[in-house]
Amino acid sequence: MVAVLMAPDIGCWIKARRENRTLAVLLCCWFLSQAVSNLWAGISPGHAVLKAFTFPALTAVGVFVFSRLSYGTVARVAALTVAASIGYCVFLETYSSRFFQQDPWKYGLGIPVTIVIAVAAGWLRQKMVPLAAVVLLAAVSMFHLTMGFRSLAAICLVVTGLLLVRRPDRSLTLPRATFLAAASLLAVWISCVIITGAISRGWLGQEQYRKQAYQSQVEGGYLVAARPELIVSSKIIAEQPFLGRGSEASLTPHERREAAMALDERGFNLSLNEQHRLFGNGVNSHSIALGSWVSGGILACAPWIFFLLVLYRAVMRKWSGRETLLYPVTLFMALLMSWDFLFSPWSPGYEVILGIAWSLALGAGNKEQWDRKAA
Secondary structure, three states: OHHHHOHHHHHHHHHHOHHHHHHHHHHHHHHHHHHHHHHHOOOOHHHHHHHHHHHHHHHHHHHHHHHHHHOOOHHHHHHHHHHHHHHHHHHHHHOOOHHHHHOOHHHHHHHHHHHHHHHHHHHHHHOOOHHHHHHHHHHHHHHHHHOOOHHHHHHHHHHHHHHHHOOOOOOOOHHHHHHHHHHHHHHHHHHHHHHHHHHHOOOOOHHHHHHHHHHOOOOOHHHHHHOOHHHHHHHHHHHOOOOOOOOOOOOOHHHHHHHHHHHHHOOOOOOHHHHHHHHOOOOOOOOHHHHHHHHHOHHHHHHHHHHHHHHHHHHHOOOOHHHHHHHHHHHHHHHHHHHHHHHOOOOOOHHHHHHHHHHHHHOOOOHHHHHHHHO
């Protein structure tokens, strides 16, 4: 409803920023590629168009409406980021999914709460207490670890490390960029060592200990053990890279056997529950980007690549003055989006998170100047 009421203003907002125009074109390409893939897969024209429209439209609404509402001062962006995160928590509690009921922190509350904390860390840095910001993020990372949210714990640890080694008020020259890239890889490695060490010593309970002990034995390591869907998706993409399988994509019996054999060769325990999860309801990619590629073809993956490019360009630019308030949360969102696009499925209300990320990628701006330009 809000998107409909704001439609004229949103149209001007998309035209006013090159990033918005490019993303809008890529979302249209996603829609067209998905529609063609659906028709090729034998879905009736009406359903083909409707199914192709859903996710590009949700993405567009979340991204363009929220970024337009938040565009203005730094304080405005920060306030609406916090408000949207709190609202997302309320939404998750009100319309809880089956996964949310099983683990509310991992399948819902963990991400929006961390976004609010990242904004708080930016505020602490702006108030000249950067050590408190680092301690806060490190403590949040440890909390995620105790709650079994290993990926978010690692992301927070990497953010903490990067905040220690980079001054955002300086431009990134080639030597500094090289140093930052090396520091990022080191931070990722240290985070993995800390997390696996804590789990292997049984400090986080027997359930996580047993899970890690099993995953460490799988050929391909933790990634294949935790995300076997990657094997399935990669086989489909390799066989049909340009045109997708359609919104109702499924594996043939031969493809299911091949995927099962590939997982079995890697030592993956393909139980009946795992078989049902992987093959029982179409193609389970467990990835926003790969799922889009499998169902809609290579063009359906293009918006996510561009999204990340804009986010990382924002992280690497020079931040000055009050803008530094948003640096920790923008850095966090860049790393979170990288993980989610590759290794997490679309969840209910995820367009809110996308809207927050895009508004941070565009950064604060002169709202009054843009309003005069739009008028």
